[in-house]
Amino acid sequence: MSAVAPAVPSYASGTSDVPLLGDTIGDNFDRTAAARPDADALVDVPSGRRWTYGQLREDVDALALGLHAAGVVKGDRVGIWAPNLPEWTLVQFATAKLGAILVNINPAYRTHELEYVLNQAGISLLVAAPSFKTSDYEAMIKDVRPNCPALRQVILIGRPNWDELMADGRGGDRAELARLQAALSPDDPINIQYTSGTTGFPKGATLSHHNILNNGYFVGRLCGYTPDDRVCIPVPFYHCFGMVMGNLGCTTNGATMVIPGPGFDPKATLKAVAQERCTSLYGVPTMFIAELNDPDFDSYDLSSLRTGIMAGSPCPVEVMKQVVDRMGMTEVTICYGMTETSPVSTQTRADDSLELRVSTVGRVHPHVEVKIVDPETGLTLPRGEPGELCTRGYSVMLGYWEEPEKTAEAIDRARWMHTGDLGVMDGDGYVNITGRIKDMVIRGGENIYPREIEEFLYTHPDIVDAQVVGVPDERYGEELCAWVTLREGAPQLTAEALREFAAGKLAHYKIPRYVLAVDSFPMTVTGKVRKVEMRAKSVEMLDLGEAAKVRNA
Structure with missing residues (x-):
């Protein structure tokens, strides 16, 4: 009798001839700025403000030195509570240069959520917008501040203390900043993002330079980014989608970041794409639906669009077809991930068929491993059988901030991140997400x-x-x-x-x-x-x- 061949396991590893980046966010940013000092780096469409890479580096360095003069040192937690403003991006890169850990705070949070995050992360300095929409951030901060003993300083964007911080930094010593940067490791924690999980309170996924710098880089590469690309980013910076796939996806590939507005607005987004000749557009499905249904949609020239990313929640087939046909995003990709994995683990490729792009979340990312396991036994299942999706590699977070027990529940001894999502891997390695084990x-x-x-x-x-x-x-x-x-x-x-x-x-x-x-x-x-x-x-x-x-x- 001939032996029966074993079933092919639901396991895939992202082989790549492109090496991982081994530097810190600050050093990588400086390298791009030195190579392309006169190229567009950041455009804020609502205010009309624009930065070349050379100008952006000047402002990032000034803010870093200003924060340092205010007492911020490596390992300190600096909170950012604001919508999508250019200052958000400045804070992101300035804290990375100091080795301070940036704590992203959701602009929709109310007082009890703000107080929890300020205390759980031990935030010592908070940068905030004074207000946004119906949220009076200044008043809410004043309300909770007596209950947050670690919080020693609040900087409000656009107010005198922000201007003073920048002015202090402009007179600072660039050589000192270079010394501070040289003392940082790519494996240092640099970002905390709060995500809901298996408890009633959000947990702080702690990410390193190496985690998010590389994920942004490879997301951009799979979108085919070059220095000629201009990426419209209407997704929030407080989330990995905006700050990693957006900002770091651009800076690591020398592309331009375009901010269409502080919060999502379909008209503002379409206007930004047309005005700035954006080649890429990001969004969750609801954003694309709103853009496609805008009564003035046909009046916007979107002919510059080539690619983009739809992610964040399940992508309806009909929406994806319209994004390709009506918006011209023939190379649009689908990404799947979670905050704890920096975020992307799988992505469709630009040359994948429309059917694959609307029915799967793509294949494993470069330098990442994924597998589908039986949730009960932990054993890898044959391809075609549903189970829990697990992922491993450079992208897996350092852990949940000061919650080792919760970290151990999510990441096993072999450093596999258990996503809690149910998935199926087909014979070609494409993954489809079918549901969630957790109730998220x-x-x-x-x-x-x-x-x-x-x-x-x-x-x-x-x-x-x-x-x-x-x-x-x-x-x-x-x-x-x-x-x-x-x-x-x-x-x-x-x-x-x-x-x-x-x-x-x-x-x-x-x-x-x-x-x-x-x-x-x-x-x-x-x-x-x-x-x-x-x-x-x-x-x-x-x-x-x-x-x-x-x-x-």
Whole structure:
């Protein structure tokens, strides 16, 4: 009898003849600036401000020296709480040159979330915009500051203390900055990004120069970036999508960063692409949908577009087809990743067929490994069988900030990051994400962990118990649905009433869109809530069948 050949395992490694970058973010940035001092580096369309690489280096160095004069040293945590402003980018590179750890704070955070992050990270200096949209950052900082003992200084962008910081730095010693840079290692922590996970509070994914510099570099390479590319970045800087795939993707490849506005606006984005002749455009699916549906879409000249990235949440097939056909982004790519992996682990290639780009999240990234394992045994499954996606390589975070137990839950002894996502790998190594083992909800690119919302709902005087699940949504990919049991005699709780109760306490994207008042939750025989069943029943009760049919990669 002939032996049966073993099944091909769901494992792939990203072989590459392009080596990893071995320098720090500051040194790499300086190398690009020295090579292309007169080329466009950063364009802020709303204000009309522009920087060449030479000018950007001057301002980054001045800010770094200003922060140093203010007492910031290697290892200090510097918070940044602002929308997409050029100053955000200056702070990103200035802190990297000092070896200070930049802590990204979501612009949508409210006071209790801000206070938690300031204390958990031990932020000593906070750079913030005075306000954005309806958020009065200055007032919120004043409110929480007495409860944040580590916070010794607050710098408000555009206010006198920002101008003083820059002025102090301009008179600083560049030789001293060079000495500080030379004392840094690529493996030093340089960035903390808060991400929802297996607890009710966000965890601080701690990333090194080596992590994010290389991920930005290879994302850009797979988009085919050269110094001639101009990348429109409407995705938020506080997230890896903006600061790594956007800013570092540009600087490592000598391309131009284009900021269309402080927050996403479809008209502003289309205007920026047309005005600046952008060759690449980023976005989560909801952003592309808004752009395509803009009533003036046909009046914008988008002929310069070639590539771009759609990521952050599942990508509907029809949207991808329109992005290729109507926006001319014939080389658009899909990326899959998570904050903990810097972020990208898989990406479609520019020459992949449209079918592969709309039905998969691509193949493994250069210098990265991925595998699909049985969640129970941890053994690698044969190709074609669904299991948990794990990833390993240079991109895996150092760990969660000051949470070794949580780090050990996510990264095993062999340094595999367990994503909690269910995936399938086909015979050619392409991966399709089919669901999540964890209950995390991804709404329009925002990661939301239901337990945090549930803990908040318990503070409502009429709610006895609460469970939150994600339900399908044509615009955002997923929306939050809260199942609640109410105290006897309590009035019916509407979604509108819940929104009023949560306003100013929860970030807007964390407020459930739907509320279902029930007598009890579906449970297993061991007493665990059956969230899978709740999701299915929610779709039925809310008549979301059409949204559930939307095909996603």
